[in-house]
Amino acid sequence: MTTNAVTSQSEKAYALLQADADKILKLIQVQMDNLTMPQCPLYEEVLDTQMFGLSREIDFAVRLGLVDEEKGKMILSELERKLALLHEASMRK
Numbered sequence: 001m002t003t004n005a006v007t008s009q010s011e012k013a014y015a016l017l018q019a020d021a022d023k024i025l026k027l028i029q030v031q032m033d034n035l036t037m038p039q040c041p042l043y044e045e046v047l048d049t050q051m052f053g054l055s056r057e058i059d060f061a062v063r064l065g066l067v068d069e070e071k072g073k074m075i076l077s078e079l080e081r082k083l084a085l086l087h088e089a090s091m092r093k
Helices: 005-035 040-063 069-092
Strands: none
Touching: 005 040, 005 069, 040 069
């Protein structure tokens, strides 16, 4: 594979992982706004399942060499930070 092709594939992989992280954030936000409270086992199960799935996707992309391990960790850290802010806002309501 050429350097340009590898870079292009890496950029696509990173963008897809970021899009999945954004989908998780939106899913949790909708769930908190409309369905359940953060203390609900259903909320926790959805969050745990989604976060685990994303972490496995990131691990796979890292193992393929498509995404740098630090960038993968940053995606998860940023999502966790946003979810914590969302949780705090929900608790203040």
